[in-house]
Each structure stands twice: as structure tokens, then as C-alpha cells.
Amino acid sequence: MPFAHRYCGLTIHSAFPLPELRNLANPGIADVTVRPAAVPDHLPNPARRLATYEIAGDQALLRLPGIAHYHVTRGGTRITVESAPRVDPAAVRLFLLHPVFALAALLRGDYLLNAAAVAVAGKAVAFVGHSATGKSSLAAMLGRGGFPVVSDSLLRITETSQGTFEAHPQAPWLLLWPDMVERLGFSETCCDARSGLALKRVEQPVADAPIPLGRIALLHAQKARNPNRFKPTVQASSLGFDALHLYDAGRSWLRYIPALRLTHFRMAAKIAAVTPIEQLDLPWELSRHKEMVASLRNWVGEAPDSRLQRSMDGDVNEVD
Amino acid sequence: MTTTVWLASYPKSGNTWFRLFMARLLHPDQHSSDLNSLPLYTPIASSRRLFDDMLGVPSAFLTAGEIAALRPDADAAFNEAGDEPRQLRKAHDAYTYLPDGRPLLSQAPNFAAIYILRDPWDVAVSFASHFNCTLDEAVRRLRDSHLSIARNPRELNRQLEQRLLSWEGHVLSWLSAPLPLHVMRFEEMKRAPLRTFRAAVRFLGLDHDDRAIEAALAACRIERLQQMETETRFNEAPQAADRFFRRGEIGEGVTRLSEEQLRPLLDMYRRVERAISENAAQRG
Numbered sequence: 249m250p251f252a253h254r255y256c257g258l259t260i261h262s263a264f265p266l267p268e269l270r271n272l273a274n275p276g277i278a279d280v281t282v283r284p285a286a287v288p289d290h291l292p293n294p295a296r297r298l299a300t301y302e303i304a305g306d307q308a309l310l311r312l313p314g315i316a317h318y319h320v321t322r323g324g325t326r327i328t329v330e331s332a333p334r335v336d337p338a339a340v341r342l343f344l345l346h347p348v349f350a351l352a353a354l355l356r357g358d359y360l361l362n363a364a365a366v367a368v369a370g371k372a373v374a375f376v377g378h379s380a381t382g383k384s385s386l387a388a389m390l391g392r393g394g395f396p397v398v399s400d401s402l403l404r405i406t407e408t409s410q411g412t413f414e415a416h417p418q419a420p421w422l423l424l425w426p427d428m429v430e431r432l433g434f435s436e437t438c439c440d441a442r443s444g445l446a447l448k449r450v451e452q453p454v455a456d457a458p459i460p461l462g463r464i465a466l467l468h469a470q471k472a473r474n475p476n477r478f479k480p481t482v483q484a485s486s487l488g489f490d491a492l493h494l495y496d497a498g499r500s501w502l503r504y505i506p507a508l509r510l511t512h513f514r515m516a517a518k519i520a521a522v523t524p525i526e527q528l529d530l531p532w533e534l535s536r537h538k539e540m541v542a543s544l545r546n547w548v549g550e551a552p553d554s555r556l557q558r559s560m561d562g563d564v565n566e567v568d
Numbered sequence: 569m570t571t572t573v574w575l576a577s578y579p580k581s582g583n584t585w586f587r588l589f590m591a592r593l594l595h596p597d598q599h600s601s602d603l604n605s606l607p608l609y610t611p612i613a614s615s616r617r618l619f620d621d622m623l624g625v626p627s628a629f630l631t632a633g634e635i636a637a638l639r640p641d642a643d644a645a646f647n648e649a650g651d652e653p654r655q656l657r658k659a660h661d662a663y664t665y666l667p668d669g670r671p672l673l674s675q676a677p678n679f680a681a682i683y684i685l686r687d688p689w690d691v692a693v694s695f696a697s698h699f700n701c702t703l704d705e706a707v708r709r710l711r712d713s714h715l716s717i718a719r720n721p722r723e724l725n726r727q728l729e730q731r732l733l734s735w736e737g738h739v740l741s742w743l744s745a746p747l748p749l750h751v752m753r754f755e756e757m758k759r760a761p762l763r764t765f766r767a768a769v770r771f772l773g774l775d776h777d778d779r780a781i782e783a784a785l786a787a788c789r790i791e792r793l794q795q796m797e798t799e800t801r802f803n804e805a806p807q808a809a810d811r812f813f814r815r816g817e818i819g820e821g822v823t824r825l826s827e828e829q830l831r832p833l834l835d836m837y838r839r840v841e842r843a844i845s846e847n848a849a850q851r852g
């Protein structure tokens with residue numbers, strides 16, 4: 249395979265370029281291989297068959313009309329991609345690096361959260377939440393405030409031999425919508441995530457190595473109703489393990505893979521047992537994003553990484 | 569197989585009132601003073617979260633056309649996952665068709681609908697308050713056959729885009745939908761609540777008696793809902809408005825709209841009434 253990349257702490261060998269990912273000078277052994285080829289229409293005896301996916305044992309199909317069909321095999325270590333005619337290659341890669349990769353990781357036995365995360369004093373602070381709760385935007389705001397980004401949407405968590413947990417950096421970018429791109433001054437350094445969509449890909453520095461998992465915030469972004477009370481509301485979450493399960497990146501498919509359900513539940517329970525999990529109700533008002541960042545920095549409780557210090561005192565558009 | 573019953577309406581037509589009633593009717597012992605914690609899950613047809621979870625695909629990465637093409641599959645998957653004979657889901661979308669001819673919101677036998685219809689002049693007044701616009705703008709939007717909500721390409725909305733069409737187009741689209749349909753008029757819900765709500769309950773195949781229906785209605789009086797909203801803000805209230813439950817009156821639009829604003833709404837209303845009469849005559 250001519251191309252080798254690092255993604256969520258795994259080595260990907262690909263037959264076609266993945267320009268969104270960093271190249272690996274010394275590839276080593278592949279954790280996942282990606283190649284273009286024809287993909288079967290169906291799987292034999294699937295545990296689940298829907299228009300968009302099929303699950304059968306240790307393989308899966310993900311079908312996106314007009315974009316591509318993806319076949320995940322060999323227990324999630326091989327991904328075959330059959331692109332639709334005249335499709336935007338960026339669209340094919342966008343889905344490859346998100347739901348398809350999450351599906352492959354699930355079949356591999358990896359544990360991924362749908363989470364954006366930043367590094368605070370050398371530990372990962374992860375924001376989990378449903379779509380449109382502002383996870384990536386929060387990571388971007390904190391990134392601008394000097395806290396290195398760890399992930400945009402997929403956070404792979406592994407257990408060390410000491411029984412602690414590590415978070416693996418996803419990739420050197422965030423996916424943001426135009427309002428946030430302009431608000432944070434990223435307009436000159438972004439590109440379209442795919443054609444036909446306003447979503448932008450913004451480059452971000454990211455660490456090379458995994459870092460300890462510090463805390464998890466369940467994000468409930470709310471619109472600011474009282475402009476005079478602009479503090480995030482934090483409460484200890486009694487959900488813990490249940491909450492993690494809700495944001496498991498493989499949750500859509502996990503119910504149809506009995507062999508993996510128990511290991512995933514155990515992993516979630518272990519993480520919840522040692523990692524602080526809080527519900528974060530965040531007043532959301534884009535025009536006051538500096539106050540939002542200040543509030544978040546207070547909540548985070550640590551100074552930003554001085555190596556990536558950004559000044560938030562001036563106009564954000566003046567930040568280099 | 570579960571049947572999904574759409575609780576469909578143009579916005580500001582009484583949909584939330586009916587859902588609150590159903591929550592109380594089906595769960596009379598689960599009292600809650602928090603409007604946001606009701607014991608009845610009625611996910612909206614345009615729920616992004618439900619779409620993503622059912623299909624395993626992030627809708628944020630899909631174009632509006634790609635999402636629309638997959639919505640019937642997400643709804644079918646949700647139907648399959650249900651373990652009750654019927655599940656209620658809110659819908660503000662007009663009943664439209666995809667380019668390949670499939671209805672966006674599916675059809676019989678696994679789908680049915682209760683359509684709540686409210687006089688357009690009263691919808692306009694409530695619409696203006698909810699969306700923080702002028703009455704002129706509200707009337708313009710009710711007349712706009714291309715109107716969509718939750719459509720903002722600059723940020724990600726929690727809901728998927730919903731095509732409303734005009735108020736008239738919205739009503740007519742549901743009246744001609746190929747699925748079992750029960751029409752409720754907001755004005756009759758107010759004037760003759762027991763009879764009107766009972767008919768909807770029977771359409772749903774439920775056998776609750778009048779005492780149970782009246783108890784649920786009493787728990788959902790507008791004054792009580794307004795009081796509950798003063799205690800805990802209702803999540804469905806828009807940011808721009810200070811509350812969700814306003815007056816819920818009949819005829820407010822007639823007194824507040826000018827003749828110039830009323831005239832096009834009356835024209836739409838008459839055409840809708842004619843269509844309803846013709847529809848009834850054909851079925852009768």
C-alpha cells in the first residue's frame with residue numbers, strides 16, 4: 249500500500265491518498281488497510297439489514313447512495329471502498345474517516361466515543377453530546393484559547409496495563425460550520441469538507457501520542473436566555489456508564505453484534521468508575537463566545553498550554 | 569409491526585397541546601410539573617438525532633437532498649425497533665414526495681396521521697410571536713409555498729430541514745396523503761374538547777372512557793400549562809420568545825390582523841374548506 253497514515257492512534261495503510269491525515273514516515277504494521285474495489289450488494293445471513301448498512305458477524309456493509317459503498321471485513325482490519333461514479337473524492341473520504349472507521353473500530357474491538365476533546369495540563373477533557381450540541385465548536389474555542397485539540401468527533405480510548413485510560417489523538421483538524429469558522433478567524437485556513445456542503449475542515453495542531461483521559465463532560469448546549477447569567481452549569485452526573493453508552497461511536501450497530509456488547513459495556517463501566525463525568529449545561533450565544541471561552545476556562549480549571557498560547561484579549565481575527 | 573401515527577400540523581396549530589394531553593392520558597399516574605420531562609416520547613419527524621442513530625450515518629455530512637432520500641429509511645427503522653402497537657411522532661413537514669416518487673413521511677399500512685388544523689389568521693399571530701417577526705412577515709411566510717424551517721447552512725440545527733409549503737399547501741398535502749388520516753380542528757378542540765379529543769383517542773384505537781379523557785384535558789388546560797411554564801422554561805420555546813404557551817384563543821387573528829393581511833389568509837382558508845368538503849363528498 250503506497251500511503252500510510254496515523255488516525256485515532258491506529259496505523260492505516262491505504263491504496264489511495266488520504267490527504268486529511270498525517271503521513272507516517274515509518275509505517276510499520278497496518279492496523280487497518282483501505283483499498284478501492286467492487287463491494288458486494290449484500291452480506292450473507294446478516295444480523296441486521298437496513299438501506300444504509302448490514303451487519304454479519306465480523307463484517308459489515310455501509311451504503312451511501314451517490315457517494316460510496318464500504319465493505320468492512322476481517323474483523324474491522326480491512327475496508328474496501330467502491331465509489332459512486334463522478335463522486336467528490338472528499339465526500340468518500342469524509343464518510344470513510346467517520347462512520348466507516350467507527351464501524352471498523354467496533355469490529356476490531358476498539359472503544360470510541362463520539363467526542364471532541366482538548367488537552368488540559370496533559371490530560372484529555374472530552375465533550376460528548378448528540379449532534380448539534382457544539383462539541384467541535386467548544387474544542388475550537390478552547391483550541392484558540394491555548395488548549396491543544398485531541399479530537400473532533402471520534403475519541404479512541406484504550407486501557408493501559410496499569411488500569412488507567414488513555415485518549416488517542418484523532419487527526420489534525422476540526423470540522424466547523426461557517427458561523428464558527430468566521431467567529432474564530434479560521435476563514436483563511438479552512439477548506440470544504442466535501443462539495444455541496446457548507447461544513448469546513450480547519451487545520452489544528454494535534455499531539456502525536458496518547459494522553460491520559462482526565463474527565464468527560466456531557467454537553468447540553470442551551471441558548472443563553474439570561475444574558476446576565478452566563479456561566480456553565482455543572483452537575484455531577486448520576487448516569488455515568490449509561491451516559492457513555494449513549495455516546496459510544498458504535499451504538500447504532502452494537503446491538504446487532506452480541507459478541508462485542510459485553511466488552512463494550514465493561515469498558516464503559518470501567519471508564520465511568522474512574523473518570524469524572526459531569527453534565528455541562530452551557531449557555532450558547534455565539535456573539536459572546538469570548539465569555540463562553542472564559543467560562544469554560546474557569547470550568548476547566550487549568551492554564552492553557554503555554555506552547556500554544558493564543559491571546560484572547562484582542563479581536564480574535566487578529567490572532568495568528 | 570408498530571404503526572407510527574404522525575401528529576402532524578403546521579407550526580403553532582395545537583400540536584404540543586395534543587401531545588401533552590396524550591402524555592397525561594397514557595400515563596395518568598406519572599405526574600410532572602416539568603414540561604420538559606413528560607412520560608411520552610414523541611420524537612419529531614425531523615429529529616437529527618433519531619436519523620443519525622437509526623441509520624448509523626452522521627446527517628451533518630449529508631446534503632439536504634441526501635438526507636431527504638434517507639428519511640423514509642430512518643423512519644422505517646424506527647418503526648421496526650418499536651415494541652408498542654403504535655407510536656406517536658410529531659411532524660411539521662408538509663406531506664411531500666421525493667424525486668423518485670416515494671413519500672417523505674411514508675404511507676400505509678405502517679403509518680397513519682392525526683392532522684391538527686387551525687384557522688390561519690390565528691396561526692399567523694402565534695407564528696409572529698414564536699418566531700419574533702412582524703404580523704406582515706408572518707402572513708408572508710404562511711403564503712410562501714417554498715417555506716422551510718430549520719434550514720440554515722451556516723450552522724448545524726438540531727433538527728433536519730422541514731419543507732412547510734404555504735399554510736394552504738401544508739393542509740392540502742396532508743389531506744391527500746395515502747395513509748389513514750384523522751383531522752382535528754383546533755377550534756373544535758377548544759369549543760367541544762371532550763367530543764373532539766375522544767374522536768382522536770378512538771382513531772388511535774384506545775378505549776379510554778370520558779372520565780379519563782376529561783381528567784387528561786383538565787391537566788392540560790392552557791392556564792395550567794402557562795403556570796408550569798413559569799416554573800420551568802419549556803425547551804420548545806424559542807430563544808427569542810419569553811414563553812411558548814400564549815393565549816391559545818380562537819379569533820385573535822381576526823382582531824389583530826388588518827384587512828390587507830386577512831384577505832389572502834381568508835382566500836387560502838376558503839380553498840382549503842372547499843377541498844375538505846369535496847374530499848368528504850368523495851369518501852361519503
